Amino acid sequence: MSLPGHDCDNCPAGAHLERMGIRLEKFDRLVALAGNPNTGKSSVFNSLTGLKQHVGNWPGKTVARAEGGFAFNGIRYKLVDLPGTYSLLSASQDEEISRNFLLFGRPDCTIVVVDATALERNLNLVLQVLEITSKVVVCVNLMDEARRKGLEVDVRSLARDLGVPAVGAIARTGEGLSELIQTVAGVIAGEIATRPLRPKHPAEIEEAIGELAPMIEAAVPGVPNARWIAYRLLDGDHRMRQALSTGELAELVKAEGAPVEAAQSKLISLQGRQ
Amino acid sequence: MTGLREVIVKADMLRDGLAPDFRDQMVENLYLEADRISSRAVKQAGDAKWDLDQRVDRLVTSPLFGLPLMVLLMTAVFWLTIVGANIPSQMLATALFWVEARGADLFQSFGSPWWLTGFLWNGVWRGLAWVISVMLPPMAIFFPVFTILEDLGYLPRVAFNMDWLFRRAGAHGKQALSMAMGFGCNAAGVIATRVIDSPRERLIAILTNNFVPCNGRFPTLIMLATIFVAAQFPPLFASIAAAGAVAGIVLLGIGFTLVVSAVLSRTLLQGEASAFTLELPPYRRPSVLRILYTSLIDRTLFVLWRAMLTAAPAGAVIWILANIHVSGASLARHIADFFQPFGYLLGLDGVILLAYVIAIPANEIVVPTMLMMYLGAGSMSEMESFDEIRKVLVDQNGWTLLTAVNLMLFSLLHNPCATTILTIWKETRSGKWTAIGALMPLAIAFGVTFLVAQVVRLW
Numbered sequence: 001m002s003l004p005g006h007d008c009d010n011c012p013a014g015a016h017l018e019r020m021g022i023r024l025e026k027f028d029r030l031v032a033l034a035g036n037p038n039t040g041k042s043s044v045f046n047s048l049t050g051l052k053q054h055v056g057n058w059p060g061k062t063v064a065r066a067e068g069g070f071a072f073n074g075i076r077y078k079l080v081d082l083p084g085t086y087s088l089l090s091a092s093q094d095e096e097i098s099r100n101f102l103l104f105g106r107p108d109c110t111i112v113v114v115d116a117t118a119l120e121r122n123l124n125l126v127l128q129v130l131e132i133t134s135k136v137v138v139c140v141n142l143m144d145e146a147r148r149k150g151l152e153v154d155v156r157s158l159a160r161d162l163g164v165p166a167v168g169a170i171a172r173t174g175e176g177l178s179e180l181i182q183t184v185a186g187v188i189a190g191e192i193a194t195r196p197l198r199p200k201h202p203a204e205i206e207e208a209i210g211e212l213a214p215m216i217e218a219a220v221p222g223v224p225n226a227r228w229i230a231y232r233l234l235d236g237d238h239r240m241r242q243a244l245s246t247g248e249l250a251e252l253v254k255a256e257g258a259p260v261e262a263a264q265s266k267l268i269s270l271q272g273r274q
Numbered sequence: 275m276t277g278l279r280e281v282i283v284k285a286d287m288l289r290d291g292l293a294p295d296f297r298d299q300m301v302e303n304l305y306l307e308a309d310r311i312s313s314r315a316v317k318q319a320g321d322a323k324w325d326l327d328q329r330v331d332r333l334v335t336s337p338l339f340g341l342p343l344m345v346l347l348m349t350a351v352f353w354l355t356i357v358g359a360n361i362p363s364q365m366l367a368t369a370l371f372w373v374e375a376r377g378a379d380l381f382q383s384f385g386s387p388w389w390l391t392g393f394l395w396n397g398v399w400r401g402l403a404w405v406i407s408v409m410l411p412p413m414a415i416f417f418p419v420f421t422i423l424e425d426l427g428y429l430p431r432v433a434f435n436m437d438w439l440f441r442r443a444g445a446h447g448k449q450a451l452s453m454a455m456g457f458g459c460n461a462a463g464v465i466a467t468r469v470i471d472s473p474r475e476r477l478i479a480i481l482t483n484n485f486v487p488c489n490g491r492f493p494t495l496i497m498l499a500t501i502f503v504a505a506q507f508p509p510l511f512a513s514i515a516a517a518g519a520v521a522g523i524v525l526l527g528i529g530f531t532l533v534v535s536a537v538l539s540r541t542l543l544q545g546e547a548s549a550f551t552l553e554l555p556p557y558r559r560p561s562v563l564r565i566l567y568t569s570l571i572d573r574t575l576f577v578l579w580r581a582m583l584t585a586a587p588a589g590a591v592i593w594i595l596a597n598i599h600v601s602g603a604s605l606a607r608h609i610a611d612f613f614q615p616f617g618y619l620l621g622l623d624g625v626i627l628l629a630y631v632i633a634i635p636a637n638e639i640v641v642p643t644m645l646m647m648y649l650g651a652g653s654m655s656e657m658e659s660f661d662e663i664r665k666v667l668v669d670q671n672g673w674t675l676l677t678a679v680n681l682m683l684f685s686l687l688h689n690p691c692a693t694t695i696l697t698i699w700k701e702t703r704s705g706k707w708t709a710i711g712a713l714m715p716l717a718i719a720f721g722v723t724f725l726v727a728q729v730v731r732l733w
Contacts, residue, residue: 038553
C-alpha cells in the first residue's frame with residue numbers, strides 16, 4: 001500500500017506518520033518494543049499505532065504480545081509490544097515471551113523504553129537486551145515526571161555510554177516520538193551505526209563460550225546468537241537448557257519470526273480484554 | 275552433526291568447571307555498569323520537591339490503615355454501583371419488556387403461530403432483556419470506577435498491603451494482582467498470573483482466582499443484596515447495607531483465596547513463598563477519554579456482548595423447557611423437581627440449580643435464567659420494580675433470607691465459567707489441574723452452602 005495523497009495535514013509537520021492499527025497483512029520492517037513494567041511502553045505503542053491497547057498503571061499489565069502497525073516515510077513497520085520485564089535472565093513466562101521474540105523473532109530494531117525517573121534500575125534490562133541484539137534505540141520516557149522530581153537526564157551521555165541512540169520522550173503527549181521513529185528508521189537503514197556496550201566476561205567464561213557456541217550452531221543450524229545461548233547455558237539457565245534438549249529451540253529457529261505466541265495474544269483479545 | 279545431548283552434557287561440564295560465584299559476579303557486574311552509566315547521565319537539579327506521592331503512600335500502604343482503607347474504598351465503589359444502577363436498571367427493564375409485549379402483539383396480528391411468537395419474544399428476546407437490564411447499568415458504573423483506580427496506580431498498593439497475607443499462605447505476593455484482575459474477568463485473571471515466576475505459586479494463583487467474583491457474578495450479588503439484605507434495613511441505610519453485604523461477600527472470597535492457597539501450598543503444591551520486588555509506580559492522573567474507552571467499549575460492551583450471545587440461546591432453551599409439557603407439567607418443572615431435594619440440602623432449590631446448569635457457559639446469566647423460570651413463560655412479562663421481584667420470590671417460591679445468602683455464597687464459590695476453565699487448560703496444558711480448577715470450587719461451594727443450611731435450620 002503506497003501513500004500518495006495521504007492527508008499529511010493531520011500529521012505534525014515533517015513527520016510522515018500514518019497509524020495503521022492492526023492492518024498488518026504486509027509490512028517492511030519489524031520493530032520490537034521492550035522495557036521494564038510500567039514505563040509507558042503501551043503508551044508508546046498506542047501513540048505510534050493509533051491502537052487503544054489498555055494502559056494500566058501497574059507492573060505486569062501486559063503479559064502477552066500485542067501487535068500493531070504504522071507507516072513512516074512510505075515504509076511500513078510492524079510494532080510488537082512485548083510484556084514488560086525487569087530482566088531477561090530468570091524465566092517467568094512473560095520474560096520468556098520477550099526473550100524468545102528478541103532472539104528468534106529477529107526484529108529489525110528494538111526500542112527499549114526506560115523510565116527517566118528510575119534510570120539505574122531500567123538500565124539492567126537495556127544492558128541485557130544489548131547482549132542479544134545490537135540494533136537498539138533507547139527511548140527515555142516520562143521525562144516530564146523526572147523534571148517534576150528535579151531530575152535532569154542527559155540523554156546524550158546515556159547514548160554515548162551505551163553505544164546506541166537514546167531519545168527523550170513523553171509518550172502520553174506524543175512528545176519525542178517522531179524523533180524516536182526517525183532514529184529507528186536511521187538505525188535500520190544503517191545510517192546510524194550502533195556499537196552496543198557489552199561488558200567483557202572474565203577470560204575463563206569467554207573461553208567456555210568459545211568452546212560451546214560452535215557446538216550449538218552445529219546442533220541447531222541457523223540459530224541466532226549462539227554465543228548468548230551458550231552464556232545462558234553456562235549460567236545454568238534452566239529454561240534454556242530445557243528448550244535446547246526438547247528441540248523447542250530448533251522449532252523456534254524454524255518458525256523464524258512466525259508469531260511464537262500468536263495464539264495467546266489472540267486469546268487475550270478474545271477474553272478479558274485487558 | 276552434533277547432537278543436542280552432547281551440547282547439554284558439554285555445557286553442564288563446562289559450568290561445573292567455572293568458579294562457583296560466577297553467576298553472582300555476572301549479576302554484580304551488570305549492576306555496577308548500570309550504576310556507572312546512570313550516575314553520569316542523571317543529575318539531581320536542586321532539592322527534590324515536596325513529594326505528595328510519598329505522603330499518600332505512607333497512608334495508603336500503612337500497616338495500620340492500609341487494609342481498612344482498602345475495604346472502605348471497595349465498599350464505596352459497590353455503594354456507587356448499587357445506588358447508581360438501581361433506577362437505570364428498572365427503566366431498561368420497563369422499556370425492553372414493553373418492546374416484548376408490542377413485538378408479541380405484532381407477531382400475533384400477523385397470525386404467526388403461538389410457538390413462534392413465544393419462542394422468539396418470550397424466549398430469546400426476554401433472555402436478552404433480562405441480561406441487559408440486570409447487567410448493563412452496574413457494569414457501566416463499576417468498570418469506569420475500577421479503571422480509574424487502576425490507572426491511578428492503586429493496584430500495586432493493594433498487592434503491597436496484602437503481601438504478608440499471601441506469604442503466610444505460602445503463595446506469591448503478586449497473586450494480589452491477578453486476583454484484582456479477576457474482579458474484571460476470571461479468565462483475564464488466570465492469564466494475568468503469568469507475572470508469577472514460580473510454577474508452583476502460579477498454579478495456586480490460577481486455581482484460586484475463581485474465588486473473587488467476576489463482573490459476571492457481581493450483578494447476581496448486587497441484585498440479591500439490593501432485594502434481600504437492603505430490605506431488612508430502613509430506607510436510609512438500605513443502599514449502604516447492600517454495599518456492605520457485597521463487600522462482605524468479596525472479603526469472604528478473598529478469605530477463601532487465602533485459606534485455599536494455604537491448604538494447597540501445604541498439600542498438593544508444597545513449597546516456600548518466593549521473594550520478589552514490587553514497584554510502587556508514581557500516581558498518575560487518569561486520562562478521562564481513555565478510561566471511558568477502555569471501560570465502556572473494551573470492558574462493558576465486550577462483556578455484555580458475550581452475555582447476550584449466551585443469553586439468547588439460554589432464553590430459547592428455557593422457553594422450550596417451560597412449554598413442552600409431559601404428564602401434566604412442563605419439562606422445566608420436572609427437572610427442577612428432580613433437583614429439588616438436593617437443592618434443599620444446600621439451602622437452595624431445584625430451580626436455582628437448574629439455572630446454574632443452564633448457565634454453565636457464562637455465569638452472568640444465572641439470575642436472568644432463574645427469574646425466567648420462576649416467572650414462567652408468558653405469565654408475567656413486565657417487572658415493575660425490584661421489590662416486585664422480591665415478592666414473587668418470597669411469596670410464590672418460598673425464598674427466605676437463607677436462600678438469598680446461600681445463593682450469594684454459591685455464586686461466589688462455585689465452579690468457574692466455561693471460558694475460564696478453557697483458559698486454565700490453555701495456561702496449564704494439564705487435564706489434572708484443569709479438572710481440579712473446575713471441581714475444587716464446586717465441591718467447596720456444595721460443602722459451604724450445605725453447612726450453612728444445616729446450621730441455620732438447626733437453630
